[in-house]
Amino acid sequence: MWGGGEPLGREVGWEAHRAGVQRLLDSYRAIPSNATVRLAKKTSNLFRARAATNAPGLDVSGLDGVIAVDPAARTADVQGMCTYENLVAATLRHGLAPMVVPQLKTITLGGAVTGLGIESTSFRSGLPHESVSELDVLTGAGEVVTTGPDSAEHADLYRGFPNSYGTLGYSTRLKIQLEQVKPYVELRHLRFTSIDRLQETMDRIATERRYDGVEVDYLDGVVFSADEAYLTLGTQTDSPGPVSDYTGMDIYYRSIQHPVAQSPKIDRLTIHDYLWRWDTDWFWCSRAFGTQNPKIRRFWPKPLRRSSFYWKLIGLDQKYDIGDRLEKRKGNPPRERVVQDVEVPIERTTEFVHWFLENTPIEPIWLCPLRLRDSATVAPDPARPWSLYPLEPKRTYVNIGFWSSVPIVPGEIEGAANRMIEGKVTELDGHKSLYSDSFYSEDEFAKLYGADRYTDIKRRYDQDSRLLDLYSKAVRRQ
Numbered sequence: 384m385w386g387g388g389e390p391l392g393r394e395v396g397w398e399a400h401r402a403g404v405q406r407l408l409d410s411y412r413a414i415p416s417n418a419t420v421r422l423a424k425k426t427s428n429l430f431r432a433r434a435a436t437n438a439p440g441l442d443v444s445g446l447d448g449v450i451a452v453d454p455a456a457r458t459a460d461v462q463g464m465c466t467y468e469n470l471v472a473a474t475l476r477h478g479l480a481p482m483v484v485p486q487l488k489t490i491t492l493g494g495a496v497t498g499l500g501i502e503s504t505s506f507r508s509g510l511p512h513e514s515v516s517e518l519d520v521l522t523g524a525g526e527v528v529t530t531g532p533d534s535a536e537h538a539d540l541y542r543g544f545p546n547s548y549g550t551l552g553y554s555t556r557l558k559i560q561l562e563q564v565k566p567y568v569e570l571r572h573l574r575f576t577s578i579d580r581l582q583e584t585m586d587r588i589a590t591e592r593r594y595d596g597v598e599v600d601y602l603d604g605v606v607f608s609a610d611e612a613y614l615t616l617g618t619q620t621d622s623p624g625p626v627s628d629y630t631g632m633d634i635y636y637r638s639i640q641h642p643v644a645q646s647p648k649i650d651r652l653t654i655h656d657y658l659w660r661w662d663t664d665w666f667w668c669s670r671a672f673g674t675q676n677p678k679i680r681r682f683w684p685k686p687l688r689r690s691s692f693y694w695k696l697i698g699l700d701q702k703y704d705i706g707d708r709l710e711k712r713k714g715n716p717p718r719e720r721v722v723q724d725v726e727v728p729i730e731r732t733t734e735f736v737h738w739f740l741e742n743t744p745i746e747p748i749w750l751c752p753l754r755l756r757d758s759a760t761v762a763p764d765p766a767r768p769w770s771l772y773p774l775e776p777k778r779t780y781v782n783i784g785f786w787s788s789v790p791i792v793p794g795e796i797e798g799a800a801n802r803m804i805e806g807k808v809t810e811l812d813g814h815k816s817l818y819s820d821s822f823y824s825e826d827e828f829a830k831l832y833g834a835d836r837y838t839d840i841k842r843r844y845d846q847d848s849r850l851l852d853l854y855s856k857a858v859r860r861q
């Protein structure tokens with residue numbers, strides 16, 4: 384219905400899906416029994432380096448589509464390698480959207496579920512895996528297992544799959560819940576000169592889901608400095624009217640900024656452009672490539688203003704060490720990549736933000752509140768509904784994202800800045816996502832990421848260790 388000019392999502396149907404699963408199984412059986420099983424996948428939204436290998440991988444080429452959308456039931460059956468760009472195009476046609484749509488178009492549904500995902504609906508709809516009602520997983524044993532929240536035989540896999548990053552298996556199909564959406568989103572950008580005040584307001588909205596008498600459907604924020612920070616409140620609406628466009632010369636995150644006297648600043652986007660508001664400039668990271676310079680932006684092809692193209696540039700930098708070579712020519716030290724998303728309890732947000740701003744020369748930073756859905760309280764273990772990422776039900780957390788680099792201080796241990804951040808997050812009873820560099824010891828990692836349960840699940844579904852274990856993948860980067 385509201386495709387915003389993007390190609391409509393492709394519904395591949397069940398016959399094509401079964402053929403894709405068979406192709407996957409055939410490729411699994413072709414891998415030598417003594418070889419580690421990996422995906423034959425050229426692209427990734429992970430920031431941690433992966434060990435190079437020439438070994439054959441799993442053929443997932445037939446598992447990248449939407450199988451079917453059921454508008455009446457508000458559900459979709461989706462293949463594991465389907466991108467959210469493809470999925471959203473298919474659902475918006477019916478006036479529906481996934482409960483949580485991660486910010487970047489090329490994130491896959493399977494990747495968001497096994498590796499976690501978050502967005503501005505997470506304060507009311509939790510994380511992507513919480514809207515999965517049925518899940519097919521190719522396990523390390525080479526079997527496709529079906530599980531779900533009510534699974535009698537495989538509940539342990541359903542509860543342990545999120546944050547397992549493919550070490551328990553790979554999703555081939557996910558049935559997810561959808562929500563009805565309206566064609567426009569009205570935005571209110573609230574400016575704060577105090578992080579304390581921002582935290583207080585964010586906490587109240589996350590609980591009440593309203594602000595100043597108006598319902599809030601979307602909630603996130605940006606911190607530019609200790610005395611310039613914003614919350615953006617989004618409300619769905621049917622009312623037609625002018626809308627902004629941040630896919631051209633204008634830049635979304637800069638549109639948020641405004642003087643205190645003019646707060647709140649009002650804006651409007653189509654639902655399609657709202658969902659992808661961060662992708663055009665990869666939040667604000669496109670500035671590293673000069674894309675935000677008006678003289679360059681004018682001639683930068685519009686189809687290449689998207690996160691997937693910036694990823695290709697990052698890949699070239701990593702392959703040829705371009706950034707550090709340029710720094711060396713300027714007489715500067717090499718830089719440490721500090722690309723992380725962490726979660727801290729909302730009451731510790733101010734403490735972490737001030738500490739971060741004082742210790743790490745990176746700005747802006749992103750804030751996104753989240754709460755597990757109420758359904759988490761009916762899990763087999765309500766105190767710990769998701770085995771490998773122990774967020775507490777009925778508690779609000781704030782995801783804090785920062786994506787840049789800092790100069791390496793000669794003589795410091797590898798990953799010094801990231802290690803410092805890991806220590807602070809743990810001190811504040813928080814967690815960090817594992818899509819980027821991690822430096823935990825095995826004992827620390829085991830305590831933080833549910834090794835007691837992980838070991839049992841791993842033994843049951845991958846007893847021959849055909850897949851890497853979580854510590855080897857997330858920390859050792861194997």
